[in-house]
Amino acid sequence: MESQPSDHFVPIGKAEDVPPGQSKAVKVKGKTIALFNVSGTFFAINNVCPHKGGPLHKGKLKGYVVGCPWHDLQFDVRNGFGTDGGGQCVASYDVRVRDGEVFVSSTCREF
Numbered sequence: 001m002e003s004q005p006s007d008h009f010v011p012i013g014k015a016e017d018v019p020p021g022q023s024k025a026v027k028v029k030g031k032t033i034a035l036f037n038v039s040g041t042f043f044a045i046n047n048v049c050p051h052k053g054g055p056l057h058k059g060k061l062k063g064y065v066v067g068c069p070w071h072d073l074q075f076d077v078r079n080g081f082g083t084d085g086g087g088q089c090v091a092s093y094d095v096r097v098r099d100g101e102v103f104v105s106s107t108c109r110e111f
Contacts, residue, residue, distance in 0.1 A: 008105055008106050008107055009105055009106070010029065010105075010106050012026040012027075012028065012035065012102050012103065012104050013038045013101075013111075015037075015042070018038040018102070019037060020034075020039050020050055021067070022036075022037055025047050025055065026104065028105075028106050029106045031046070033104060034057035034066070035102065036057075036061060036066065036077045038064055042102055043077040043092070044105075045075060045080045045090050045091065046108070047076075049071075050088055052068075052071060053071065054068040054073075059072075059092065065083055069087040073088060074089075075090055079092050079109075087109040091106055092109050093107075093109065
């Protein structure tokens with residue numbers, strides 16, 4: 001049996017299932033996380049916008065910034081920080097890719 005990158009990383013699918021510039025929602029230990037592919041590098045943030053609960057994986061991705069599809073509140077997918085300077089942010093998660101499989105940490109990064 002092949003081992004995972006770490007005990008707290010959860011396999012969520014194949015890298016080829018999320019082409020560059022695309023995103024999808026994934027479940028990691030009961031949490032819905034938005035997974036983004038930016039030019040072949042994967043990033044993961046909480047999928048729920050703190051403003052009104054919009055699904056961030058459905059937002060428009062411009063470079064490293066995703067806008068909430070409901071009100072366009074924007075977040076940097078690399079760290080979850082809001083880009084408007086208003087202090088809004090979402091949790092971000094480490095991502096690993098090994099042998100074409102994507103793994104997301106089950107614990108968020110500290111701010």
